Amino acid sequence: MNISLFYFVAFLSIFFSLLVIFSKNPVHSVLYLIVTFFTFTVHYILLNAQFLAIVNFIVYMGAIMVLFLFVLMLLNLNKESEPAKSPLLKIAGVVAGMCLLVTVAGSVKTLHTSNPIVLQSPTLGLVKNLGKVLFSDFLLPFEVSSILLLSAMVGAVLLAKREPNDA
Amino acid sequence: MNTLITITVLALVVLYLGLFKAKTLLLPVTIGGLLVALTNALLQWNQNNQPVFKGMMQYDNYAVAFSALAISSTILILLLSKNYFEKISEHVAEYYTIILFSLAGIVVMVSYHNLSMLFIGIEIMSVSLYILAGIKKNDFRSNEAALKYFLMGAFSTGFLLFGIALIYGSVFSFDLEVIKSYVSLNPTKISPLFYSGILLMLVGLLFKVGAAPFHFWTPDVYDGSPTIITAYMSTVVKTAGFAAFLRLFWFCFAPLQPFWMPVILIITIVTLFVGNITALYQQSFKRMLAYSSISHAGYMLFAIVALGGNSGYGIFIYALAYSAATIIAFATLMLLQNQTGSDSFDSFNGLAKRNPFLAFVLTISMLSLAGIPLTAGFIGKFVMFSNALSQYHIWLVVLAVVNAVIGIFYYLRVVVAMYFKPIDRSEVPVPAYFKIVLLVSLAVTIAVGVYPALVTNLI
Numbered sequence: 001m002n003i004s005l006f007y008f009v010a011f012l013s014i015f016f017s018l019l020v021i022f023s024k025n026p027v028h029s030v031l032y033l034i035v036t037f038f039t040f041t042v043h044y045i046l047l048n049a050q051f052l053a054i055v056n057f058i059v060y061m062g063a064i065m066v067l068f069l070f071v072l073m074l075l076n077l078n079k080e081s082e083p084a085k086s087p088l089l090k091i092a093g094v095v096a097g098m099c100l101l102v103t104v105a106g107s108v109k110t111l112h113t114s115n116p117i118v119l120q121s122p123t124l125g126l127v128k129n130l131g132k133v134l135f136s137d138f139l140l141p142f143e144v145s146s147i148l149l150l151s152a153m154v155g156a157v158l159l160a161k162r163e164p165n166d167a
Numbered sequence: 168m169n170t171l172i173t174i175t176v177l178a179l180v181v182l183y184l185g186l187f188k189a190k191t192l193l194l195p196v197t198i199g200g201l202l203v204a205l206t207n208a209l210l211q212w213n214q215n216n217q218p219v220f221k222g223m224m225q226y227d228n229y230a231v232a233f234s235a236l237a238i239s240s241t242i243l244i245l246l247l248s249k250n251y252f253e254k255i256s257e258h259v260a261e262y263y264t265i266i267l268f269s270l271a272g273i274v275v276m277v278s279y280h281n282l283s284m285l286f287i288g289i290e291i292m293s294v295s296l297y298i299l300a301g302i303k304k305n306d307f308r309s310n311e312a313a314l315k316y317f318l319m320g321a322f323s324t325g326f327l328l329f330g331i332a333l334i335y336g337s338v339f340s341f342d343l344e345v346i347k348s349y350v351s352l353n354p355t356k357i358s359p360l361f362y363s364g365i366l367l368m369l370v371g372l373l374f375k376v377g378a379a380p381f382h383f384w385t386p387d388v389y390d391g392s393p394t395i396i397t398a399y400m401s402t403v404v405k406t407a408g409f410a411a412f413l414r415l416f417w418f419c420f421a422p423l424q425p426f427w428m429p430v431i432l433i434i435t436i437v438t439l440f441v442g443n444i445t446a447l448y449q450q451s452f453k454r455m456l457a458y459s460s461i462s463h464a465g466y467m468l469f470a471i472v473a474l475g476g477n478s479g480y481g482i483f484i485y486a487l488a489y490s491a492a493t494i495i496a497f498a499t500l501m502l503l504q505n506q507t508g509s510d511s512f513d514s515f516n517g518l519a520k521r522n523p524f525l526a527f528v529l530t531i532s533m534l535s536l537a538g539i540p541l542t543a544g545f546i547g548k549f550v551m552f553s554n555a556l557s558q559y560h561i562w563l564v565v566l567a568v569v570n571a572v573i574g575i576f577y578y579l580r581v582v583v584a585m586y587f588k589p590i591d592r593s594e595v596p597v598p599a600y601f602k603i604v605l606l607v608s609l610a611v612t613i614a615v616g617v618y619p620a621l622v623t624n625l626i
Contacts, residue, residue, distance in 0.1 A: 147291050
């Protein structure tokens, strides 16, 4: 059951990521990317990584994709504004693509089926365990990262605030 | 640990002082707080501290030496900031706060005992610097510097993080001690992931210290940022980057030296040539210092190429000499920018006649950067070169000496302009704060140069 579900979701991930590349309209690309990220979320749940799944769902599918859409709207992509690529660039692209193909083919040749990974503890990715680790072993990094956030916050306000003499 | 807490609390206090409009208090409180932090750091000397907080931080002698160096350089640079930030904007307190935050990041960077702390330390420092580079909001070049630094920095952080992830993937731990025992216990069965991890971390760290071919951001960012921030970036930040770099490689990856040494060797040579040859063609003093900082990154990489018992001491003394000389150079540049408004070599013409003291101090600083004997810079280069020679990197040293000769040429251009191009000019006023900074840096440069035993084998 689990295995067939994995193959189904894996198929969907690859299918939608191909659609991301091949669709002509950039807005469609972004929408397909959202679906791709959703299939990743399903993968995380299958791997029992609840926290990662939720973060992926909220941050990637939610925040970052909205950001992408905004940028697309602001950029105003048209066929006319797209710069024509020089033949030299095209040749370089073909050469680079072929190199990648050879590398991928070479690494595929050495592929073999790995042993199925058995989770050492099935509760590994649960939010509860993550919280426990964060507040025991990784307490200091967790606290110190507050300096990072505070510094970024002060800086963002500082840069965004209007100067009185700007008018 | 106490140092980190002191600096962080100090940053918050300064932020609140800004809220209550206590502008005259800002600088004294900041300097006073940093002196307390410095004392706290020095009290940890030779205490044989063990890793604390489940192996997150180890405030050993190495960390004490480098955080003391970083804090003292910051104090000197902040003394130059009197009346400087006021000209840019009204939010002076925030500038001090962000500088202090980045210093807190630097303390984490030199004392980490866990890769997660390394990452957080580097991020705290970098995020603060992205902001500091762009504080001249109406200046196009400052905006460009901030954006460029941010984009490139974010990119390199990706490399660093990916490297850390791969190392975790093969060792199953972030702890330096565990990584060290993984490397030394089974040197034949190290996973390929681990090697890729080392290379990716190398890219990330080399970017942060501005070594070629990852140096492209350096000239623009150093040139565009406000001069005092450039002084901070090219002294304190560079020192911290190397301290973090060396700590990782010295502690963890030393047994794998045959694997990564050739990579760093080539990068060192490229860095030396790129930095020195491009510096020759600069017309702006500030840009020349930016390129010379790239070439000094090359000299400091010697300590990692010739990794051994003396590496920590080598980087320390080199960073000390380089920081002292660079602070003098930037202090002079700030004074001249006040007067002439430009930072080209021409603005130094005839300085010796009106300001003999200023010209003399700058000459000593240039000689120290060039590595002339009886200055600290010579001792720094000497330690680096003798380390490299002890490991039979003879060609590297030959190339480095060629580069040092090229360096003398462009450093002496300033001296020639000051002493041999007489142009009528008014005297540059030197405020008392500047005099203190210049005298302290001069004293350090000459004292270490004449009597290097002062700091020999500290670490």
